[in-house]
Amino acid sequence: MRKLLVLLLVLMTAVSSTACGGNSDDNQISSKNGQTTLKIWYWGEQEAPGMKSFIDKAAEVYMKENTNIKVDAVLQESDTLYSAFRSAAKAKQGPDIQYFWGGTQALEDVWMGNVAPLSDYWSKEDIDNLPLAQRSETYWDGKQWCMPFYQYGSVWGYNKELFAKAGLDANNPPRTWEEFMTTCEALKKAGITPIGMGLKDGYFGGWIISLLGQQNMNTKQELVDLIKGSDNKSYTDPENYEWITKLKEMKDKGYFNTDIMSLDLYQGQQLFDSGEAAMTINAEPYLAQLERKEGADKIGIMRTPSFGEGKMADSVGIPSQVLAITSFSKNKEEAAKFLKFLHTEDMMKLMYQEAGAVTPDKRFKDEWLNTEVDKQIMAWSKGNPEFWYQYFYPFGFESSGVNPIVQKLFAVDLAPEEAAKEFQDALKKWKNQNPELLTAFEKWKVLE
Amino acid sequence: MKYKNRLGLVVPYLYIMPAILIVTLIIVFPVVNIIVNSFFTTVGGKEVWFGINNYIMIFKDDLFWTSILNNLRLFASIPFITVFAILIAALLYDKILGWHFYQSIIFTPYILAIPVVGIVFSYILQYKGVLNTLLASIGCESLVKDWLGTPKLAIWSIVAVVVWKQIGFGVVLFLARLGSVPPVLYEAATVDGAGWWKKLIHVTLPQLATTIEFFIIINIINMLSWVFDFVFVMTGGGPVNSTYVMEYFIYQKAFAGSLVNMGEAAGVIVLIFAICIIAAESIIRKRLEDFQ
Numbered sequence: 047m048r049k050l051l052v053l054l055l056v057l058m059t060a061v062s063s064t065a066c067g068g069n070s071d072d073n074q075i076s077s078k079n080g081q082t083t084l085k086i087w088y089w090g091e092q093e094a095p096g097m098k099s100f101i102d103k104a105a106e107v108y109m110k111e112n113t114n115i116k117v118d119a120v121l122q123e124s125d126t127l128y129s130a131f132r133s134a135a136k137a138k139q140g141p142d143i144q145y146f147w148g149g150t151q152a153l154e155d156v157w158m159g160n161v162a163p164l165s166d167y168w169s170k171e172d173i174d175n176l177p178l179a180q181r182s183e184t185y186w187d188g189k190q191w192c193m194p195f196y197q198y199g200s201v202w203g204y205n206k207e208l209f210a211k212a213g214l215d216a217n218n219p220p221r222t223w224e225e226f227m228t229t230c231e232a233l234k235k236a237g238i239t240p241i242g243m244g245l246k247d248g249y250f251g252g253w254i255i256s257l258l259g260q261q262n263m264n265t266k267q268e269l270v271d272l273i274k275g276s277d278n279k280s281y282t283d284p285e286n287y288e289w290i291t292k293l294k295e296m297k298d299k300g301y302f303n304t305d306i307m308s309l310d311l312y313q314g315q316q317l318f319d320s321g322e323a324a325m326t327i328n329a330e331p332y333l334a335q336l337e338r339k340e341g342a343d344k345i346g347i348m349r350t351p352s353f354g355e356g357k358m359a360d361s362v363g364i365p366s367q368v369l370a371i372t373s374f375s376k377n378k379e380e381a382a383k384f385l386k387f388l389h390t391e392d393m394m395k396l397m398y399q400e401a402g403a404v405t406p407d408k409r410f411k412d413e414w415l416n417t418e419v420d421k422q423i424m425a426w427s428k429g430n431p432e433f434w435y436q437y438f439y440p441f442g443f444e445s446s447g448v449n450p451i452v453q454k455l456f457a458v459d460l461a462p463e464e465a466a467k468e469f470q471d472a473l474k475k476w477k478n479q480n481p482e483l484l485t486a487f488e489k490w491k492v493l494e
Numbered sequence: 495m496k497y498k499n500r501l502g503l504v505v506p507y508l509y510i511m512p513a514i515l516i517v518t519l520i521i522v523f524p525v526v527n528i529i530v531n532s533f534f535t536t537v538g539g540k541e542v543w544f545g546i547n548n549y550i551m552i553f554k555d556d557l558f559w560t561s562i563l564n565n566l567r568l569f570a571s572i573p574f575i576t577v578f579a580i581l582i583a584a585l586l587y588d589k590i591l592g593w594h595f596y597q598s599i600i601f602t603p604y605i606l607a608i609p610v611v612g613i614v615f616s617y618i619l620q621y622k623g624v625l626n627t628l629l630a631s632i633g634c635e636s637l638v639k640d641w642l643g644t645p646k647l648a649i650w651s652i653v654a655v656v657v658w659k660q661i662g663f664g665v666v667l668f669l670a671r672l673g674s675v676p677p678v679l680y681e682a683a684t685v686d687g688a689g690w691w692k693k694l695i696h697v698t699l700p701q702l703a704t705t706i707e708f709f710i711i712i713n714i715i716n717m718l719s720w721v722f723d724f725v726f727v728m729t730g731g732g733p734v735n736s737t738y739v740m741e742y743f744i745y746q747k748a749f750a751g752s753l754v755n756m757g758e759a760a761g762v763i764v765l766i767f768a769i770c771i772i773a774a775e776s777i778i779r780k781r782l783e784d785f786q
Binding site for chain 1: 535536537538539551554555557619620621622623640641642643644645726729730732733734735745746749750751752753754756
């Protein structure tokens with residue numbers, strides 16, 4: 047009997063220690079044999095094909111130069127990019143460097159305490175190499191939190207051959223809203239779908255609000271103030287929902303593909319690639335790759351035609367996706383050093399070569415660019431204000447407000463005034479459900 | 495002697511102790527943890543007491559009620575699944591020509607992975623997808639719809655796919671039970687002049703009673719906690735949030751919306767809901783047994 051009791055006690059102890067005592071301190075694992083493992087969770091292959099190849103090559107070079115470092119980079123899926131990271135962050139175990147979509151989509155994790163400030167590890171001189179527009183997207187409370195990794199100028203791509211077929215001047219795309227409407231009408235009359243897009247997954251909401259929504263604003267801070275509700279600003283103010291009127295006009299006139307509601311964003315964009323639609327909205331690396339494949343004679347880009355009266359009416363969206371050091375990383379110094387390495391001349395060139403992605407860095411040279419798409423976007427960035435609306439409103443507001451309301455505009459007959467009211471209600475709901483994030487958001491003074 | 499008696503009382507508990515420990519660690523502890531967390535919120539990475547505010551916010555959230563309604567719509571499919579599965583099983587039990595082949599075909603959807611089914615049906619049900627092309631080609635243009643892109647239709651499209659996938663399981667389950675029904679019951683019914691329908695109602699259904707009960711319970715639990723993949727792959731909760739179900743609501747709150755504690759509170763509500771359903775089923779079953 048004693049033997050049995052002892053056996054049971056041993057078994058219980060074993061079970062308890064397995065379940066509770068699995069000491070998985072990251073540092074112990076990551077510093078095995080005197081070698082530090084830098085874990086990186088990244089994304090980007092979807093909008094910058096070749097990103098994985100770049101990361102693999104960059105890691106190889108870095109490990110050769112730093113034999114005490116092992117870079118373990120894992121490509122993430124779109125759907126699990128945030129959920130996997132937040133689960134990891136809650137357990138305080140996971141990557142040393144995490145990829146985020148920029149702006150509030152990164153800052154929310156800053157506010158949750160999941161990110162360590164970059165400016166604590168980079169010198170002022172290093173930080174100053176980052177362009178102001180991209181810096182401002184993740185600058186909060188006096189600190190630079192994330193490193194702009196690659197920019198993705200988000201513009202309209204247009205098919206020059208289809209424009210010519212519709213009797214349009216392919217070298218002079220529309221600049222004003224009236225010209226844009228005339229262009230769409232001409233394409234439609236020629237039997238060509240003017241705009242190829244997908245709305246099933248909702249992501250188009252964030253894109254279209256970013257291309258149209260800012261046109262009556264003068265500064266980025268105005269949007270932040272609208273979200274805060276400063277001076278009783280509201281989405282129901284005509285200047286803040288004029289963009290909805292314009293979007294509805296496009297929808298009512300039948301300028302989008304008829305199956306927009308049953309296609310995902312990428313599927314809708316591919317209608318442009320296959321020549322089934324004359325225009326689409328897409329990211330710089332993707333459009334540049336398309337130009338390389340199809341030729342500059344066929345693929346052109348244009349800025350969003352302007353209708354607004356604010357200084358931002360002529361703005362161009364060149365947001366950046368970012369990398370950040372996680373607050374729970376045991377290798378913050380090493381992580382910061384690797385991030386700095388990604389902004390060296392060789393790496394900037396390599397990323398452009400492998401993925402067609404431009405590094406947001408003042409040292410990036412125009413002569414490295416080899417497509418008209420990239421050259422044009424670089425020129426716009428120097429002559430126009432930069433503003434990407436999506437990066438300055440709460441992430442949660444997009445999934446519960448922007449995306450479903452834009453879907454509703456297409457699914458039912460919704461008046462712009464009603465849509466604006468729904469935007470305001472969705473914002474109110476986000477504020478009620480996220481008091482902590484709201485407090486952080488209210489502290490936000492945009493670096494301009 | 496006294497010592498031995500006392501030991502005799504303790505030993506059985508020691509035998510089951512490992513099992514209790516394991517169950518506590520993998521079931522009781524997480525459930526208790528979720529219940530406790532649902533009364534907290536996270537501020538600056540730290541848990542802060544929040545009372546019942548997570549629950550209040552959930553009940554005020556229109557998406558919660560949309561989710562509940564959609565789960566109830568999914569429940570509404572269970573009678574159809576059950577009836578069709580019984581009818582098909584009864585037909586196959588008669589060993590009609592090629593019944594082995596039909597059985598395999600009907601069971602195939604059940605063994606397919608949900609994401610695969612979801613992606614395939616996403617393409618089939620697209621506005622310019624296979625179904626609408628087929629409808630248009632046979633002159634039924636008026637039936638051409640955006641099955642997943644229309645808010646009022648999307649949830650029913652998902653229900654149809656779930657029904658398609660679940661019927662096979664019911665058929666195989668019922669056929670397995672019918673295989674153990676004594677043939678003499680059917681022979682006696684035939685001698686008494688019973689036709690196919692009468693045999694179905696008076697012999698097959700009573701013999702299947704416990705299996706039907708099991709199948710319904712399994713389906714209720716499935717419709718509450720197994721439809722996430724369909725929604726995630728086919729519609730992502732849209733269009734216009736019209737296909738939210740409770741699982742998707744929890745996922746959106748906890749992960750996409752970074753409201754982990756609120757997601758946990760929603761999880762507790764689903765747990766209570768499931769317990770109520772199982773309790774109600776037990777009570778009904780007991781009363782039926784008493785009645786019989």
